[in-house]
Amino acid sequence: MKSEQLRKKFSAHFGREPEKIIKAPGRVNLIGEHTDYNEGFVLPCAIDYCTLVAVMKRDDRQIQVLALDWSDETDAFSLDEEIKFHPDQMWSNYIRGVVRELKLRGYPVQGCNIAVTGNVPQGAGLSSSAALEVAVTVALVAAANGSISETQSKDLQLDRLTIAQIGQAAENNFVGCACGIMDQLISSSGVDGHALLIDCQDYQLTPVVMPDELSIVIVNSNVRRGLVDSEYNQRRAQCETVASHFDVPSLRYLDEEKLQSGKAGLDSTALKRAEHVIGENRRVLSMVSALNKGDCVEISRLMAQSHESMKSLFEITIPAIDQLVSIVASVIGESGGVRMTGGGFGGCVVALVPHDRASDVADAVEAKYEHLTGLKATIYPASPSAGVSLI
Numbered sequence: 395m396k397s398e399q400l401r402k403k404f405s406a407h408f409g410r411e412p413e414k415i416i417k418a419p420g421r422v423n424l425i426g427e428h429t430d431y432n433e434g435f436v437l438p439c440a441i442d443y444c445t446l447v448a449v450m451k452r453d454d455r456q457i458q459v460l461a462l463d464w465s466d467e468t469d470a471f472s473l474d475e476e477i478k479f480h481p482d483q484m485w486s487n488y489i490r491g492v493v494r495e496l497k498l499r500g501y502p503v504q505g506c507n508i509a510v511t512g513n514v515p516q517g518a519g520l521s522s523s524a525a526l527e528v529a530v531t532v533a534l535v536a537a538a539n540g541s542i543s544e545t546q547s548k549d550l551q552l553d554r555l556t557i558a559q560i561g562q563a564a565e566n567n568f569v570g571c572a573c574g575i576m577d578q579l580i581s582s583s584g585v586d587g588h589a590l591l592i593d594c595q596d597y598q599l600t601p602v603v604m605p606d607e608l609s610i611v612i613v614n615s616n617v618r619r620g621l622v623d624s625e626y627n628q629r630r631a632q633c634e635t636v637a638s639h640f641d642v643p644s645l646r647y648l649d650e651e652k653l654q655s656g657k658a659g660l661d662s663t664a665l666k667r668a669e670h671v672i673g674e675n676r677r678v679l680s681m682v683s684a685l686n687k688g689d690c691v692e693i694s695r696l697m698a699q700s701h702e703s704m705k706s707l708f709e710i711t712i713p714a715i716d717q718l719v720s721i722v723a724s725v726i727g728e729s730g731g732v733r734m735t736g737g738g739f740g741g742c743v744v745a746l747v748p749h750d751r752a753s754d755v756a757d758a759v760e761a762k763y764e765h766l767t768g769l770k771a772t773i774y775p776a777s778p779s780a781g782v783s784l785i
């Protein structure tokens with residue numbers, strides 16, 4: 395439906411049918427928060443909420459963009475001039491950042507017309523921006539008749555890791571968020587029906603099948619995420635301070651024992667941040683075993699510990715999110731798990747719920763959340779999906 399609408403709007407605006415349509419998914423992270431930029435482990439899955447990008451080559455050196463979900467706003471810039479940050483149209487910067495990054499890396503980018511739409515909730519911590527970066531990267535490759543390849547090269551045959559790295563670099567160097575690789579890598583590399591264990595040290599990807607008896611339920615707190623980038627960058631800097639205190643490249647090289655025995659001279663906040671990351675890495679690996687065994691009691695325990703650690707050690711949850719987690723936990727008990735997902739300070743919680751309890755979760759959220767917080771939550775049932783593709 396959305397892709398038909400995209401095709402029509404594209405044709406009406408640019409006067410011709412698009413040549414290609416690319417679809418890139420958002421993601422939900424099951425466990426492993428703020429571990430990616432510490433060379434740790436994460437366990438996200440791509441979801442069936444996607445960004446769609448339609449593209450057609452132009453004869454000149456312009457990039458022209460139509461954004462259907464931002465009131466049909468447009469953007470236009472030249473490939474022959476310095477690509478600058480757009481001060482009033484944030485969505486443009488994800489596209490500008492990707493184009494700039496491709497050019498910097500020497501890829502032969504061509505002038506294009508682009509139209510963007512999608513159904514990944516924006517600003518909800520489900521990686522709508524990573525999905526946009528990944529879709530636009532592949533669109534520019536596809537427009538030049540390149541494709542996604544399994545090996546690395548510079549001739550617009552991009553492998554999935556490089557696609558993710560281009561998106562991440564756009565975010566780091568242009569948008570200004572020092573994010574890790576998780577969101578872009580799961581959007582580029584997701585596997586249908588599976589979560590993906592990502593080792594962010596060597597980018598090894600291990601698909602993990604989701605237990606048959608559990609559904610993924612995402613609940614959006616609808617708390618607008620404010621000051622996210624500055625808080626995020628500060629957490630990252632704190633983690634790096636601990637790594638340099640121990641003279642190691644990242645927190646991946648530390649365990650609880652080393653941390654405690656060498657902590658003299660570290661400030662207590664930085665110490666808490668590192669405790670979270672080290673514990674969270676351990677929990678990701680335990681979660682993989684628990685999912686493989688379908689051990690719901692262990693899944694419940696690990697997700698609860700992860701949430702508590704984000705709350706008290708990494709300090710990235712907020713009261714409304716904590717309320718939401720308690721509401722869901724009180725319904726599912728040890729039959730599934732629930733925790734905040736994503737960078738923090740609002741956004742969503744993710745729950746793994748026995749199929750026959752999903753409606754009880756929805757009812758409990760409906761009955762209690764607004765009363766406690768004055769906010770209405772939105773529920774998104776989700777299925778683990780494949781990474782970016784041409785449709």
Ligand code: GLA
Pocket residue numbers: 423426427428429430431573574575576577736737738
């Ligand atoms: C954001 C970032 C990711 C990751 C998460 C926290 O989504 O983009 O790289 O750090 O926060 O786990």
